[in-house]
Amino acid sequence: GEDVEQSLFLSVREGDSSVINCTYTDSSSTYLYWYKQEPGAGLQLLTYIFSNMDMKQDQRLTVLLNKKDKHLSLRIADTQTGDSAIYFCAESPYGSSNTGKLIFGQGTTLQVKP
Amino acid sequence: DAGITQSPRHKVTETGTPVTLRCHQTENHRYMYWYRQDPGHGLRLIHYSYGVKDTDKGEVSDGYSVSRSKTEDFLLTLESATSSQTSVYFCAIGTGREETQYFGPGTRLLVL
Numbered sequence: 765g766e767d768v769e770q771s772l773f774l775s776v777r778e779g780d781s782s783v784i785n786c787t788y789t790d791s792s793s794t795y796l797y798w799y800k801q802e803p804g805a806g807l808q809l810l811t812y813i814f815s816n817m818d819m820k821q822d823q824r825l826t827v828l829l830n831k832k833d834k835h836l837s838l839r840i841a842d843t844q845t846g847d848s849a850i851y852f853c854a855e856s857p858y859g860s861s862n863t864g865k866l867i868f869g870q871g872t873t874l875q876v877k878p
Numbered sequence: 879d880a881g882i883t884q885s886p887r888h889k890v891t892e893t894g895t896p897v898t899l900r901c902h903q904t905e906n907h908r909y910m911y912w913y914r915q916d917p918g919h920g921l922r923l924i925h926y927s928y929g930v931k932d933t934d935k936g937e938v939s940d941g942y943s944v945s946r947s948k949t950e951d952f953l954l955t956l957e958s959a960t961s962s963q964t965s966v967y968f969c970a971i972g973t974g975r976e977e978t979q980y981f982g983p984g985t986r987l988l989v990l
Contacts, residue, residue: 768920795978797978799981805983805984806968806981806982806983806984807921807968807970807981808981809978809979809980812978852920852921865911865923865926865936866921866923866979868913868920868921868922869920870918870919870920871920
């Protein structure tokens with residue numbers, strides 16, 4: 765079945781780069797997503813990547829996709845204390861015919877130390 | 879931000895009582911979803927809707943029912959709440975483009 769795995773915790777110093785990793789199982793996934801959840805809030809869509817892309821950059825965020833290894837990563841450059849949050853990886857496992865159902869990882873808590 | 883509201887935002891109830899959570903959208907999106915978030919599990923899909931009166935089960939649907947009589951409202955009902963249903967419940971709406979979803983602020987439910 766579908767499964768998305770993430771490490772649970774990452775701690776970095778302010779100004780460093782953060783790399784959050786994710787592995788997924790469904791090779792038919794059309795899109796892969798990164799969501800951010802701040803304490804007490806809902807999930808905010810950060811970025812997504814189409815499965816035929818290797819990389820996507822959006823300001824301080826870089827998403828890398830290795831389809832062969834089913835590995836997705838999110839790099840945050842110049843990490844700030846405001847980036848402290850839980851980051852969720854998600855896949856859309858059924859392709860374009862699906863009803864938009866997403867499978868989420870457990871979330872990675874990013875702690876940014878001043 | 880997508881126009882999604884959830885009500886109530888917090889609820890405490892007793893085991894065995896019925897509970898209904900409401901999700902309301904102002905975006906006219908076709909797809910709506912209910913998830914629950916629990917530590918160590920991320921978000922798990924309970925039910926979803928792909929149109930008025932069109933709903934289907936998700937990964938963890940046991941003990942839950944849903945209804946969608948209008949495009950803008952998606953209701954989640956716990957017929958007889960149990961302590962295992964203590965969780966944070968999120969509603970999401972789907973744009974149909976790039977299969978992205980936008981989330982509401984969540985409802986914290988405590989079943990005693």
